[in-house]
Each structure stands twice: as structure tokens, then as C-alpha cells.
Amino acid sequence: MIVEDESEISDVLKSYFVNEGWSVVSCRDGKEAVQLAVEQKFDLVILDLMLPGLSGEEVCRALRERSNVPIIMLTSKVNESDMVAGLNLGADDYITKPFRMKELIARIYAIQRRMNMLTNENDATITFNKRKMIVNFEAKEVFVDKRPANLTFTEFKLLSFLIKRPGKTFKRSDLAYEVLGYRFLGDGRTLDMHIKNIRKKIEEDPRNPTYIVTKVGEGYRFGFQKDEDN
Structure with missing residues (x-):
């Protein structure tokens, strides 16, 4: 439209x-x-x-x-x-x-x-942080503390990309290419705003995030491994 x-x-x-x-x-x-x-x-x-x-x-x-x-x-x-x-x-x-x-x-x-x-993502449901976060790839839904996070399409794609590579730090430019589909122009603030919005929806304290962690001078990483019972 x-x-x-x-x-x-x-x-x-x-x-x-x-x-x-x-x-x-x-x-x-x-x-x-x-x-x-x-x-x-x-x-x-x-x-x-x-x-x-x-x-x-x-x-x-x-x-x-x-x-x-x-x-x-x-x-x-x-x-x-x-x-x-x-x-x-x-x-x-x-x-x-x-x-x-x-x-x-x-x-x-x-x-x-x-x-x-x-659409081709594994349809398994994965949990993190002792089941405090639940990610359903088939429904493209995220629940934190049993509440829906209501992520946008881009936010879900960005989070799911990091989730499938826990502990690995990605540069802004690499994330923009892999998730947004193009190299960002300028200083990458569009990507930063998506990260900020995700944190508002999933973090207990967005100013001190534990799920999406910033590694100063390097980029972003997902801070949890999936729960052992997955």
C-alpha cells in the first residue's frame, strides 16, 4: 500500500x-x-x-x-x-x-x-534466562515475563539474528547488512534506534541491558545462552 x-x-x-x-x-x-x-x-x-x-x-x-x-x-x-x-x-x-x-x-x-x-526459520520455541524470555520463531513472537513484547518485523528479525548467535559480538555495519539488508550510511543511528526500541520492550532496565549487550568499540551481542532444557 x-x-x-x-x-x-x-x-x-x-x-x-x-x-x-x-x-x-x-x-x-x-x-x-x-x-x-x-x-x-x-x-x-x-x-x-x-x-x-x-x-x-x-x-x-x-x-x-x-x-x-x-x-x-x-x-x-x-x-x-x-x-x-x-x-x-x-x-x-x-x-x-x-x-x-x-x-x-x-x-x-x-x-x-x-x-x-x-518464514524459513526453525519453528522451535526457544527460552532464555530461566524461561523469562520465550521466543517462538513460527509465530514470530517474543514473551518476556509472560508478557508479549510486541516487536515490529525489523525488531524481531534483529533480535532473532542475535539470539541464534549468542555471545558473538557484531559490528553495526555487519548487523545492518545481515538484518536490514544494506550497509548503513552515516553513523548507523537507524540501527541504534532499533536496538533501543527492542531494549525498551524486553529489558527489565533498558539502561542496564542484559539481553542485548553493548561491547564498547565493537558492537552488540546477545547476553544469554538458551536454556538447557530446550
């Missing part, structure tokens, strides 16, 4: 997407986008932030209440605070206008590859 109120941009996006062989639904209003998401199941949402009816941020929040569908925010808001806010709401990626169509297509394919990888 393309949610974009500028008809010229929406038409160009739709043309390229159809050329890639994708089925496309487009709308130009935030309220309509939410209604369409109730009526239909989408594999991906391209979401502008400055929309009539409901803002893109409100649309993202509404979609996250009912689905973990991958969301790419496409916006002219270029401030770092806007990007941080978008990722905090549950966006999987954030691209600023003007953008290169090839880059957007590449990022969509990266998300598609991640979805396929998750």
Missing part, C-alpha cells in the same frame, strides 16, 4: 512497483489508509508523514496496534528527531525526499529477503 498525497509521487511509485510485478493499492488520506489496512492484508506499506485526515505518524501508530506489517516512511522531514520519532513509532525504515527510486526498490527487496528468511 502506498500512502502518499502528492499524486505525481504516488503515480511514479505505483508505476515502478507494478513494473516489478507487485500488486499495488494507493491512497492519499490517512484515515483511508487505516481503513484499507482493516479491510485488506498488505505485505508492505510506503507511508508519507504529511497527510490530510491523519498524519503519517498517527497512521503508523494505528497500524502498529493491529499488525507488524513492514512500514517504510517516505518523507520530506529530514531532521534526526523526526527519524527517531518515526522509528520509535515502529517504522522499519525511513527514507527522506528527494530519494532515488533504485534505492527504495533495493530496500523493499531487502525487506522481502528478510521476510523470506523469517
